[in-house]
Amino acid sequence: MGVFVFLPLVLPLTAWPIARLAEQHLHPRTATRLLTGVAAVMAACSTLCLALVMVVGTAQLPGNPLPDGWSDPEVRAAVPYDEVAGKAAIPALFAVLVVCGRTWWRHVRVRRRAHRALAGLRDTEVAVLPDGAPYAYALPGGGRRDRVVVTTGLLECLEPAERRALFAHERAHLSARHHRFLLAVRLAAQANPFLRPLRTAVSYTTERWADEDAAQTIGSRRTVARAIGKAALVSRAPAATPAGLAGLAAAGPVPRRVAALLGPAPAVRTWPSLFTAVGVAAWGAATGAVVSAMSSANSAVTMVLILHAATPL
Amino acid sequence: MGEQRQRPRRRGQGELEALVLSALREADGPATAGWVQERLGGDLAYTTVITILTRLLAKGAVTRERAGRSFAWTCALDQAGLAARRMRKVLDSESDREAVLASFVTGLGPDDERLLRELLRPAGHDGED
Numbered sequence: 537m538g539v540f541v542f543l544p545l546v547l548p549l550t551a552w553p554i555a556r557l558a559e560q561h562l563h564p565r566t567a568t569r570l571l572t573g574v575a576a577v578m579a580a581c582s583t584l585c586l587a588l589v590m591v592v593g594t595a596q597l598p599g600n601p602l603p604d605g606w607s608d609p610e611v612r613a614a615v616p617y618d619e620v621a622g623k624a625a626i627p628a629l630f631a632v633l634v635v636c637g638r639t640w641w642r643h644v645r646v647r648r649r650a651h652r653a654l655a656g657l658r659d660t661e662v663a664v665l666p667d668g669a670p671y672a673y674a675l676p677g678g679g680r681r682d683r684v685v686v687t688t689g690l691l692e693c694l695e696p697a698e699r700r701a702l703f704a705h706e707r708a709h710l711s712a713r714h715h716r717f718l719l720a721v722r723l724a725a726q727a728n729p730f731l732r733p734l735r736t737a738v739s740y741t742t743e744r745w746a747d748e749d750a751a752q753t754i755g756s757r758r759t760v761a762r763a764i765g766k767a768a769l770v771s772r773a774p775a776a777t778p779a780g781l782a783g784l785a786a787a788g789p790v791p792r793r794v795a796a797l798l799g800p801a802p803a804v805r806t807w808p809s810l811f812t813a814v815g816v817a818a819w820g821a822a823t824g825a826v827v828s829a830m831s832s833a834n835s836a837v838t839m840v841l842i843l844h845a846a847t848p849l
Numbered sequence: 850m851g852e853q854r855q856r857p858r859r860r861g862q863g864e865l866e867a868l869v870l871s872a873l874r875e876a877d878g879p880a881t882a883g884w885v886q887e888r889l890g891g892d893l894a895y896t897t898v899i900t901i902l903t904r905l906l907a908k909g910a911v912t913r914e915r916a917g918r919s920f921a922w923t924c925a926l927d928q929a930g931l932a933a934r935r936m937r938k939v940l941d942s943e944s945d946r947e948a949v950l951a952s953f954v955t956g957l958g959p960d961d962e963r964l965l966r967e968l969l970r971p972a973g974h975d976g977e978d
Binding site: 654657685705714718743766 | 928929930931932937939940943950952953955957962964965966968
């Protein structure tokens with residue numbers, strides 16, 4: 537399998553162009569699905585690759601639980617730089633598992649705690665909380681009822697049409713199950729840090745997707761834009777960008793969403809033509825994902841065959 | 850409610866406030882700090898209960914009236930108010946909630962506010978729809 541075993545670790549780089557271009561050139565729904573799919577495949581392949589390399593690394597260690605045959609020279613010859621790579625893969629895989637496990641656990645915990653906080657209220661889809669702090673979000677049910685949580689502080693500063701826009705936006709998050717996309721790209725970005733730009737892109741495209749759905753539901757793009765703008769101005773929380781980067785950063789996500797809504801509706805194309813920059817980028821990412829899947833499948837099969845041959849029966 | 854028996858665990862301020870508030874809500878009419886302390890199973894010192902009640906008074910979550918030599922306390926929040934308090938606590942304590950809770954708007958960067966006002970200006974003038 538040679539160096540191919542390492543390919544899935546770096547192939548996420550092929551998705552960087554589309555992560556940048558998708559935002560302006562693809563319909564947010566297409567972009568979200570494409571980027572999440574690519575990120576999930578690449579993350580799974582890169583983790584599998586780490587696991588394969590780790591087997592070789594672990595087998596060399598004295599006192600390891602793996603069969604001695606697995607550290608035969610023939611097995612190790614299958615992985616280039618097996619000494620270094622094998623040992624580096626052990627902590628790397630361990631870190632991936634710990635970080636992803638923690639994210640998963642937190643995801644479950646936030647949902648459970650938020651639902652528990654709402655216990656005692658009437659079981660309606662929209663939970664209005666008497667609180668001066670302006671915020672609103674979609675709380676996925678997971679066995680319980682999906683809920684839209686909104687505070688009186690936010691509702692008070694919106695006009696009736698803008699409130700409808702807000703509810704339509706949150707309902708769009710819930711009905712399209714956006715939390716799953718967000719969790720998937722979050723886990724992917726932790727499995728392979730090269731996938732981080734995809735996470736940032738997807739957290740933006742899911743918002744755009746909900747914005748476009750809301751605009752369609754209430755029939756006015758401008759009202760949605762105004763609702764978002766007003767809500768952002770009353771919240772005015774400091775952005776979560778690192779302080780050093782803030783000065784260099786381009787317009788933040790909220791102004792970009794508003795600008796997009798004030799512009800024309802995005803075209804619903806299923807797949808961009810190959811003869812445009814975005815087409816090349818999308819096909820590049822798709823090819824990267826396929827190559828990643830193929831080389832990790834190839835490495836996995838090769839590894840299983842070699843290990844099978846090396847295991848004394 | 851079963852949690853309040855776990856004595857060795859150190860509880861946060863918010864959690865104690867929630868306990869005291871829910872105890873007060875269960876009272877028929879105004880209750881004394883001693884009643885609250887008893888209601889909570891005697892886990893908390895009397896002075897702690899008084900401290901928490903005073904803090905809740907400052908936040909407008911409880912009211913009090915003189916009853917002889919001490920005060921009688923009443924919970925000023927309804928179910929929704931309590932839920933709002935609990936939700937704030939959840940949101941404040943969870944640093945990475947964004948993977949679960951896609952909130953309506955995220956924070957604004959340093960230049961975003963000006964940009965946003967410029968974008969919304971034409972929308973604000975013509976009052977269509």
